[in-house]
Amino acid sequence: MAMRTRSRLVVIGNGMAGARLVEEIIARDADAFEITMFGDEPYGNYNRILLSGVLAGTHDPKDIFINPLSWYEQARVRLHAGVRVARIDRDNRLVVGDDGRVEPYDRLVIATGSSAFVPPLDGLVTDTGGYRDGVFVFRTLDDCAAIRRYAAGARRAAVIGGGLLGLEAARGLRELDVEVHVVHLMRHLMEVQLDEAAGSMLQAAMARLGVTTHLARRTTAVLGDARVSGLLFDDGTRLDCEMVVVSAGIRPNVALARDAGLAVERGIVVGDDLRTANDSGVYAIGECAQHRGQVYGLVAPLWEQAQVLAERLTNANAHAAYRGSRVSTKLKVMGVDLAVMGEKDAAEGDEVVHYAEPSRGVYKKMVVRNGQLAGAILLGDPDAAPALQQAFDRSLSLPDNRAELLFPSMRNEAPASAAALPDEAQICNCNGVTKGRIAKAVADGCRSLRALCDATRAGTGCGSCKPQVQQVLESCAGDAVVEDPATHYYVPGIPLRKPELVAQIRERHLRSVSSVFAAFAAGREDAKSKAGLASLLKTIWGAAYEDERDARFINDRVHANIQRDGTFSVVPRIYGGVTSAAQLRRIADVADKHQVPMVKITGGQRIDLLGIPKDKLPDVWRDLGMPSGHAYAKAFRTCKTCVGTEFCRYGVGDSTRLGIAIEQRFQGLESPHKMKLATAGCPRNCSEATTKDLGAVAIDGGRWEVYVGGGAGSKVRKGDLLCTVDTHDDVLQMMGRFMQYYREHARYLERTYDFVERIGIAHIRRLLVDDSDGLCAALDAAVQAAVDAFVDPWQEGTVPVHPLQFRTIVHTAGAEPVA
């Protein structure tokens, strides 16, 4: 045998949390540990969320396995299935199984989960110590099998507990053709997640499905001799039934930890590093752990914990921290769609928005705090859930018209739910990816949107199908969906959000892309992160940015737009779309001289010369004698104009002169994504200024409306009115201010229309028009500095930054075999 060099990791618990942790560790570094697991069920790891499906008979037990036993073998994980852990010996770093086996550890993770809480009822337990015949808990695959067997001979079942699990059990039993009664101690169903109104709607929906609910009833005894015959309540009434499923809550399994001397309150106490309070080699995650006073019983927090701990244990990110989860869940209770997130009741000062439609069983409620979603309940109408979930997860500013969130069809988008589409339906129209292919990738293990997009290329074109890809993911994976933390990072290769990244870059004076990788990724360069970092560093440091050409996308290395055959397109700048006979003649001459395969008028009122080989670019630029139009860059592109007052008989403002001034001022200004502008000389808006990233529309009286956040590309959005101003100079100032705010705060490749929606136009107006935070002077100064630093990049045609800047193929005259 080889000598042991890897450190030994023992995981107690093979449930949703423990198995997920091991998967996450292996995904990061398969050789980091020698891994041993204990699981007290004799199986691999299965999806406990789907147990009600197994109970109902809609899922075959074998279909709910996430990791069958063979997986452990392939992953070289030693699993002791069906072995309970008897004790932990922390002094000697040993775990002892109830079959006597001893496993030494260097690191120990406790993921023992929880068990059903069973209240002490008379007659529940027989003299021999087991449950009376007909009494069950609902927690494991074996429980499901036992309930199903018994229900075949039963006519009426009672479920004690009207919480989430109890209703799941009721649903399962109902499918087995048993008459079901739910007995609940509290005054309404699912009181942890729902308010009273939602609880009673749910009760009505359940009644329609044939489930009877008994509220505010305390069960005191289970009746019957050998077998169950009924329940007795504290008010003296009784309910006849042949079986009882006790589902009165769960309790964290903490006995092992407590016996080992670890700090235990409700759960095993852990810090943000998920270590136990008094042993730095022992960690706890999942339903048995207590973090910042919270014990979580839903799956998403467990998976976030597993991810953080894997990051730490494998040193992928030794500083990863778990800071608690914003709890939300989506489920079907008795066939009724339910989504709940955050707080169900309003605190003082909160705004509550609700809508109830009892005849259809629809109930919607939002708790709004400081313009953000503090909580929501959606019953009977799942369509609004994705938008609410996103607003909740990302703390987005809500639209001023709150109804837009509760009624997504009002937003004119009403995407048909992808869940209902057939497998052959094409979801991604850029890359031709069908629903079936996406579903297969989910089945193959992709559980986050990013992993799914990477694997199938869906959503990697224009990106507008991403919400539908997410829907397919959710419908196929259910609660197994994970949110990839990288979606919040500014670039995928550096684990920081934009504000933290910017602060770190400034603090540590990181002026080049390679220095950022050195500081945060141990020098590991992520190709997908380079262009975004280059854009950010240029915005932060301006002239002091240390340009590294390899961090740029090819378009920005050669200042032209790469085409499908590897040639490039050349678009010279034509300010405001106003040209002249002499300029057109010159362009024509260049087209002739260089035999340009296609000359085309663009949508931005310019002329595109297409099919230019890379090494010809400097010649074409020289012969044109015009500056770059930046048609290739994430930057200010163009300002489309109409003829305005100069010739148009309707014009009320000089849109042509304004457009030229805008383009002269902001040409080439780099930004998180491209910026396309327009000016219109009257509200007829012939230049389509209201669907541009920034637009100015003249109105009678000599004034200008400034719009931001419009677009008519993969997404169509009318811009929001930022302000109405008096002069061209005012327009330039407000546009520059907005551009700088966008440059500083948008995510990379976030168009203004997504940015404005995310921040909220009301907030942007306060900041940029009212100057509520005193930012305006600094924004104006910063954009002025960026404007002053402008250099036409086509000058590199005569002074290249590298002798082979415009060459792809290097001549290899000397490439003879060496003797």
Place this chain on the structure above:
Amino acid sequence: MSLVTAPHSLGPIARIPLGEARVFHIEGRNVAVFRCRSGEVFATSADCPHGGGPLADGLVGSHSVICPLHGFVFDLRTGEAPGRECERLITHRVAVAANGELMLDLA
């Protein structure tokens, strides 16, 4: 079957800008040579099997390149596009000699 071939000298490594790649035309084929910032060099077939994209124009990371046309990512060590339905690239051995010459082995 194949003869033992000697490596080709492609000239000084400085011909390839740091962190970028260039194409060398040798014995009837186009070979992209990548010069990573780590100092490692890699050589692969020059065109993306998916749409013929010029890989030497792609963004280069540690052991990876992104095709500039449609964003396929290839592992420069193996030529594979992990997780994607795309053929792999042909890889060649390449090294920098002590005198700074780039040496490519087409064998």
